Amino acid sequence: MTTMTLAKALNAGLRRAMEDDPKVLVMGEDVGKLGGVFRITDGLQKDFGEERVIDSPLAESGIVGTAVGLAMRGYRPVVEIQFDGFVYPAYDQIVSQVAKLHFRSGGKIPMPMVIRIPFGGGIGAVEHHSESPEAQFAHTPGLKVVACSNPVDGYWMIQQAVASDDPVVFLEPKRQYHADKAEVDEDAVPDPLHVSRVVRAGEHATLLAYGPTVKVCYAAATAAAEEGKELEVIDLRTLSPLDMAPVYDSVSRTGRAVVVHEAHVNLGLGAELAARVTERCFYSLQAPVLRVGGFDTPYPPARVEEEWLPDLDRVLDAVDRTLAY
Amino acid sequence: MSSAVDGADTGALTTDPTTDLHEAGPELVQLLTPEGERVDHARFTFGAGLSAEEEAERIRGFYRDMALVRRLDVEATALQRHGELGLWAQLLGQEAAQIGAGRALRPQDFVFPTYREHGVAWCRGVDPVELLGLFRGVDQGAWDPKANNFGLYTIVIGAQTLHAVGYAMGVQRDGHVGTGDPERDTAVVAHFGDGASSQGDVNEAFVFAASYNAPVVFFCQNNQWAISEPIERQTRIPLYQRAKGFGFPGVRVDGNDVLATHAVMEAALQRARDGQGPTFVEAYTYRMGAHTTTDDPTRYRLSDELEQWKLKDPIERVKAYLTRNGLVDQAFLAEVDEEAEALGRRLREGCHALPDPHVLDVFDQVYAEQTEELAEQKAGYAAYLDTFEPEAAR
Structure with missing residues (x-):
């Protein structure tokens, strides 16, 4: 057992993945001596060398595109995109190459690649540093998309993503990197990568969250409990594929669901979740599925981001609205 | 000359006036003229170390390769016209560039093609019928890239150049560079065209390759046209000169001269295998056909231009050389013709027999x-x- 922040857990997970498989490489901007701008790769270059922890030129398409070639040569690259808003120069390589090569080649070219993206807001950053682009990748067949929310998942999920023979877009809630510590049992048997998990049981409504909003929803559920409202909180963890069984099970019991994410609501993950829940739990629903998320504007200046982001009060407001049906 | 506005001396900011995009000049590596005459070049030679008979055998082989891939191209074009293929990207006129580059490879080298490298695929041993699947719409590239070290065709312009550099970085990490073992040391080829030279990915590939000294050869077939856009729309200096700005050598070779292309590529590939890093080879050639079977070049270029390039035909000059020097007889030429006919038949039958997917x-x-x-x-x-x-x- 070791007590770790999410940042330390991801670092420890990456380290273990590199120890387990000499084909695992880490590459990206400033991942070497600096250890990444968030220090997630801290110390890895010192211990595994410059051939395995590669400081790249400052070009995102180049990072992902060369990782494709490395994967074709039998390596398992873990690339770091420095910030969510900087992934778009690599968008073509991710969507047209990484996502499709297995399909196009009839399975002859697997793409065992992890694309790590610190995502979400709340750190007072300048523009392009606080975005939530998950829907763009979850909408792309051929990619798998996951989001961790806590140190234990960070430690295990990064190792599972590295071990996956499919490309995984790995979203890390940057606001949580250095926030909370948790006990990580390095000898535990983790849940599989692509499962969702109930993190708080409740009977009156279901909150669906991932990444940074898991903590928000947990706090909302704690506050609601003081008023006698028991909210079930599900940490989705996997965004593509979705693991809907725990969601259907929960909503069938509660009859109410609220999806909470930082990403823009329009055509976001919440829309897909609402559609699926409506299709499968239609006769159990007591209210329409509601969504709480970022508004359909570009991410705002930092001074108003806390008002723009879904917070405890906006979640509880949605809970009240769903309970009012 | 001074600026009239503020008196700044803009005359200090001139470009090098000697950069004519089409001036072949002394920089063009040529070993066989359009008339079929062998000429010497100060830095590159074809056939060093070969006996006269071995050399003749090689050149006869190039002739055969080029004649067969031209037939492959003609046949595939006909199959498209008959509705058997949805599309075909023609290589007509680029046979020497592709055969010269393809025959310079060693088995362990790896090739990242565009969608037009049918001649290189031929050299790598990819079954030509398998090339048709993508264009017929039954698959998206069915050959096994590992079987012949020939990657899948890539439609997004220039994307594969980054894959080539990454693969070359893997080769470095495997220790397959600069060992001196001719069966181990490995080079990677990134194919692309003059249009692709404008893409960000291609320029990023240059940066990464230079930064890591990757064992890769950037082989650019400058066929003068990116669909309807002439080379002047992509560049104001000859493309090979761009390499200098990235920090590695650039060479312009007569891409319609199979001997020169082979000699230059042999040197560039060996340089990569030896661990000396990337090279940019601009094969100066001409797309005699359309961009693809959906294209109509009469809308944007003069037939005069095509007629001029027909005089530089890559196959005719080899045939003239071989014939004039008594290195082939009529029986050999007839045999190649028969082989081409048989290949055409095999392509037709193979195309019809390609199973539809479910x-x-x-x-x-x-x-x-x-x-x-x-x-x-x-x-x-x-x-x-x-x-x-x-x-x-x-």
Whole structure:
């Protein structure tokens, strides 16, 4: 057992993945001596060398595109995109190459690649540093998309993503990197990568969250409990594929669901979740599925981001609205 | 000359006036003239170390290769005209560039093609019938890239150049560079065209290759036209000169001269295998056909230009050389013609015999580890199809 922040857990997970498989490489901007701008790769270059922890030129398409070639040569690259808003120069390589090569080649070219993206807001950053682009990748067949929310998942999920023979877009809630510590049992048997998990049981409504909003929803559920409202909180963890069984099970019991994410609501993950829940739990629903998320504007200046982001009060407001049906 | 506005001396900011895009000049490496005369070049030679007979045998081989891939191209174009292919990207006129580059490879080298490298595929031993699948719409590249070290065709312009550099970085990490073992040391070739030279990915590939000294050769077939846009729209200096700005050598070779292309590529590939880093080879050639079978070049270029390039035909000059020097007889030429006919027949028959995929197959290759939701979608669609009469359900 070791007590770790999410940042330390991801670092420890990456380290273990590199120890387990000499084909695992880490590459990206400033991942070497600096250890990444968030220090997630801290110390890895010192211990595994410059051939395995590669400081790249400052070009995102180049990072992902060369990782494709490395994967074709039998390596398992873990690339770091420095910030969510900087992934778009690599968008073509991710969507047209990484996502499709297995399909196009009839399975002859697997793409065992992890694309790590610190995502979400709340750190007072300048523009392009606080975005939530998950829907763009979850909408792309051929990619798998996951989001961790806590140190234990960070430690295990990064190792599972590295071990996956499919490309995984790995979203890390940057606001949580250095926030909370948790006990990580390095000898535990983790849940599989692509499962969702109930993190708080409740009977009156279901909150669906991932990444940074898991903590928000947990706090909302704690506050609601003081008023006698028991909210079930599900940490989705996997965004593509979705693991809907725990969601259907929960909503069938509660009859109410609220999806909470930082990403823009329009055509976001919440829309897909609402559609699926409506299709499968239609006769159990007591209210329409509601969504709480970022508004359909570009991410705002930092001074108003806390008002723009879904917070405890906006979640509880949605809970009240769903309970009012 | 001074600026009239503020008196700044803009005359200090001139470009080098000697950069004519089309001036062949002394920088163009040529070893066989359009008339079929061998000429010497100060830095590159073809056939060093070969006996006269071995050299003649090689050149006869190039002739055969070029004649056969031209036939392959003509046949595929005909198949498109007959509705058997949805599209075909023609290589007509670029046979020497592709055969020269392809025959300079060693088995362990790896090639990242565009969608027009039918001649290189031929050299690598890819079954030409397999090249048709993508254009017929039965698959998206069915050959096994590992079987012949020949990657899948890439449609997004220039994307594969980064893959080539990454693969070359893997070669470095495997210790397959600069060992001196001719069966181990490995080079990677990134194919692209003059249009692709404008792409960000290609320029990033140059940066990464230079930064890591990757064992890669950037082989640019400058066929003068990116669909309808002439080379002047892509560049104001000869493309090979761009390499200097990235920090590695650039060479312009007569891409219609198979001997020169082979000699330059042999040197560039060996340089990569030896661990000396990337090289940019600009094969100066001409797309004699259309961009693809959907294109109509008469809308944007003069037939005079094509007529001029016909005089520089890559196959005719080799034939003239071989014939004039008594290195082939009529029997050899007739044999190649027969072989070409047989290849044409095989392509026609092979194309017709390509099996159509089943729509349900598309669900299975998206992931290495199938997802439950995709398996469910497949099962749902299969059940839906089962509600139709068998002949309609296919």
